[in-house]
Amino acid sequence: MLNRPASDTQITHARRLWLYAVAVLVMAFLILPTFVVIPMSFSDSRFLRFPPQGFSLRWYESYLTSPEWMQATWVSLKVAVLTTLLATPLGIAASYGLHVSRVPFSRVLTIALISPLIIPIIILGVGIFYLYVRLGVVNTIPGLVMAHTILAIPFVVVTVSSGLQQYDSNQELAARNLGASRWTAFRTITLPQIRGSIVAGGLFAFITSFDEVVIALFISGGQNTTLTRRMFTGLRDEIDPTIAAISSLLIVLSVIMLLILVLSNRQK
Template identity: 50%
Template sequence: MNDMQIPHLNRLWLYVLCGLIVFFLIAPAFVIVPMSFSSSSQLRFPPSGFSLQWYERLFFDARWQSAMGVSGLVAMGTVLVATPLGTLAAYGLHQYKGMVSTLINVLIMSPIMLPVILIAIGTFFLYAKIGLLHSIVGLILAHSCLAIPFVMISVASGLTKFDMNLELAARIHGATRVQTFLRVTLPQLRMSIAAGALLSLVTSLDDVLISLFISGGSSTTLTKLMFSSMRDQIDPTISAISTCLIALAVIAITIARSIGVGERK
């Protein structure tokens, strides 16, 4: 076997492995989506017939409407909180290097390094002490902690391509640090910030564990209601919701990726 064949075989195994990973990731979607259009009242694949009744139930049932409203409100609140905080954190850590900044970076990134169940349990006991259980504000704060690292990563990526001499030039011409940040730096980072905002939106909508622990009553999220419905009585409404969430996630990630590609160009 010559030297050219070995890299070729290595690439072949890599392609096969990547193909298998992609297949196992997207295969459930090819089962869930058809089941959401089933005419049967039970989850059955392949579906026995075609019907839109489960989407009708999703959008017109009061429980599901309330849960969708809560999830939408929490997701938008998360975007409004996580985006500016993640942007400022990325900018500050980019400006100042050292042991303290490294420690702060680790602390901010910890929500995506620790098991979510640990964060959920800790948040539950903290909220029980301060009275934020079953509240919209509590959900927004908890989801923001999960989303800030993704915003920070996105903005930090944009900062690596930003010429800091532009800030220096603005300061030389009399602009204050705040004016420089708002008028010079932020416009250059708008694509990275927008991508981070979309990722924070998806992070909030996708959360299950934290919502299971701290939401309830009038603040029940869509993911918690899905979990409760699967425990009590499973029907294709769950597939309809899953299909909508999959579509929303694909759209958001596609837009975020397009923003990143556009920024690199």
């Protein structure tokens, strides 16, 4: 069966083996670096080393019992949650507005909204730093949340816009005709139908903020140092497998988020 084509034009699996091989290599290249970290995190050694020697949970313990690491984790979680809560409604409002309005500049506005994805983050970081120095919000949670929101909005806009594209906006007219105000029509008819893309956008917003390090290097510090920033400086100063343990936990978190995304889309 492997070698017998069903039609003249069909390419058999055998003739496609090279393609599968390439695909496997590409996948391995993408995933393996991530998974190198996990064995290292269970290492017994005092230094980051691969392959790991011995087995212990001491680095997980070290992470969970360290006040500095815990504080940084709380800062990151707080900032990520607040960023999600801010970026998601703003992103929804922006994409909905662009979707229903027929303003001639809507394309320009879309590009402006998405530009943080294109602009090198380091440039954004420098700009934000100088602005924040003037505003006096360097090393504060609100400052971090605002900066991360700028980064997260494009993800919400992209996912929600694609959701709206598949949605028949006549339904909203129908709802209004049946007695719903614009807001009620949006809330009861449009919103439930683009929920999948909103959840996706929200998760992206969360991960964007939680994983962000470049801007955090500029504007987070002291009491409000984020987890990623502390990891980054930690990596530079001391080569400590605690970072491998944290990374492993972050990988698990990302996988969980991805699963939520897949499952919530399947329900639709």
